[in-house]
Amino acid sequence: MSGNSPLFTSIKIGNRTAENRIVMNAMECCDADEAGNPTDKTYRRYEQLFEGGAGVIVVEALSVIDECKGRLHQLTALPANRKALEKFVTAMKKVNEKPIMLWQLTHSGELSHPDFSKRVCVKPLPGYEGELLNEEDVEYILDQFVLAAKMAHDCGADGIDFKLCHGYFGSQLLRPYNDRKWKYGGPFENRARFAYEAYERIAKEVNDPDFIVGSKVSVWEGIPGGMGTLGPDSPIPDPAEIIKLCRGLEERGAKYILQSAGNPSITLALTQPDKKIPDYVYLHFLFQKQLRDALRPETVVMGSAYSVLRNGSNNLRGVKDEESSFLYWANKNIRDKVCDMPAIGRQSLADAYLPKKLKEGRENEVHWCTTCDNCLEFLIRQKPVGCATYSREYAAALVEIRRQEGRLTEKHT
Numbered sequence: 516m517s518g519n520s521p522l523f524t525s526i527k528i529g530n531r532t533a534e535n536r537i538v539m540n541a542m543e544c545c546d547a548d549e550a551g552n553p554t555d556k557t558y559r560r561y562e563q564l565f566e567g568g569a570g571v572i573v574v575e576a577l578s579v580i581d582e583c584k585g586r587l588h589q590l591t592a593l594p595a596n597r598k599a600l601e602k603f604v605t606a607m608k609k610v611n612e613k614p615i616m617l618w619q620l621t622h623s624g625e626l627s628h629p630d631f632s633k634r635v636c637v638k639p640l641p642g643y644e645g646e647l648l649n650e651e652d653v654e655y656i657l658d659q660f661v662l663a664a665k666m667a668h669d670c671g672a673d674g675i676d677f678k679l680c681h682g683y684f685g686s687q688l689l690r691p692y693n694d695r696k697w698k699y700g701g702p703f704e705n706r707a708r709f710a711y712e713a714y715e716r717i718a719k720e721v722n723d724p725d726f727i728v729g730s731k732v733s734v735w736e737g738i739p740g741g742m743g744t745l746g747p748d749s750p751i752p753d754p755a756e757i758i759k760l761c762r763g764l765e766e767r768g769a770k771y772i773l774q775s776a777g778n779p780s781i782t783l784a785l786t787q788p789d790k791k792i793p794d795y796v797y798l799h800f801l802f803q804k805q806l807r808d809a810l811r812p813e814t815v816v817m818g819s820a821y822s823v824l825r826n827g828s829n830n831l832r833g834v835k836d837e838e839s840s841f842l843y844w845a846n847k848n849i850r851d852k853v854c855d856m857p858a859i860g861r862q863s864l865a866d867a868y869l870p871k872k873l874k875e876g877r878e879n880e881v882h883w884c885t886t887c888d889n890c891l892e893f894l895i896r897q898k899p900v901g902c903a904t905y906s907r908e909y910a911a912a913l914v915e916i917r918r919q920e921g922r923l924t925e926k927h928t
């Protein structure tokens with residue numbers, strides 16, 4: 516029975532214990548109100564996730580700053596949001612107090628949306644140019660991350676995910692491409708300064724050994740000079756610097772590293788293997804293993820990109836269906852010390868109850884994500900995100916969006 520598998524054993528993350536190994540990855544869903552507070556839609560999504568019983572639930576990217584956001588209706592972690600976020604945390608803990616709740620904190624930097632935000636950058640990347648930040652600007656951003664982390668703690672979250680992936684601000688500084696001559700560029704020590712100082716300050720100012728701090732990291736960004744490459748103009752993967760970075764985070768208190776890859780704005784298929792190229796999921800396994808082999812045994816390694824595996828009905832070839840499913844690989848990777856906790860992104864939208872269903876041996880009742888990426892279409896259109904395959908509400912919303920764009924006629928709907 517699924518419930519007896521390694522996936523359903525507990526694990527310590529810092530001083531806390533996750534009841535099982537399933538992580539609900541951060542999924543921004545563009546349904547906050549004008550002030551960046553959770554709405555009824557946000558509540559509904561998270562109530563289901565908490566009822567679903569994952570070991571860890573990462574609350575989607577909350578912006579620590581209002582003027583540089585990637586989504587118009589993004590959650591924000593500003594002083595003005597404090598009351599609403601406190602209420603939100605209390606409500607979710609009431610639904611189910613067991614899952615570890617982490618808030619993913621971010622700044623969008625060069626991925627801030629120019630229609631409603633100020634696009635800023637640390638070194639202009641072709642196609643993503645913005646106002647060049649100076650050292651004082653970065654120090655101000657750092658202060659905002661620390662404030663938001665303190666707020667997460669005071670609102671009752673169990674920890675934060677300090678975002679260092681997917682081409683957002685934290686990762687823009689870390690890239691070898693950031694060879695600008697300034698306090699935050701050039702040699703590794705300068706590029707890692709922001710993340711390291713943030714960890715040190717958060718540890719000092721939150722001052723709670725039970726509060727978890729960790730990061731989601733793009734182990735290879737897949738662009739020349741991106742994270743995890745050989746140098747400022749090389750796209751060639753090289754894990755050495757990422758391992759050095761994560762060891763430095765460990766020394767500064769990181770309790771977990773959540774592996775990811777790519778930059779969804781540029782190298783989407785790498786971040787989110789889909790049915791056309793499901794094989795990229797194996798690259799994620801490699802990156803997870805590189806981290807697992809290199810980090811301290813007590814540092815939990817979470818691995819991304821498991822949605823494409825489904826119940827084995829995927830486009831992976833040269834393997835039996837039953838040996839290519841989510842359950843098969845999740846259990847095997849935990850057993851083989853490839854990772855400690857598999858994380859699901861799109862699958863969490865398709866079925867928030869996956870952990871509960873698998874634990875109870877109801878695998879045949881799971882709504883398996885089809886990796887159709889309609890959820891991504893909502894995100895790109897800045898519309899509330901949900902699963903249009905399994906939810907009538909979101910299926911109707913998608914039809915409406917396509918009709919408004921003239922991509923559907925009456926007879927299609």
Ligand SMILES: Cc1cc2nc3c(=O)[nH]c(=O)nc-3n(C[C@H](O)[C@H](O)[C@H](O)COP(=O)(O)O)c2cc1C
Pocket residue numbers: 540541542543544575576619680681731775786787788819820821822823858859860861862890891894900
């Ligand atoms: C609609 C949507 C929203 C996402 N939002 C976030 C986010 O807020 N933070 C983040 O780190 N990744 C985000 N991601 C990426 C996922 O967390 C995950 O890394 C990626 O989808 C690969 O995992 P999967 O194959 O299980 O979906 C998002 C992806 C999608 C499709």
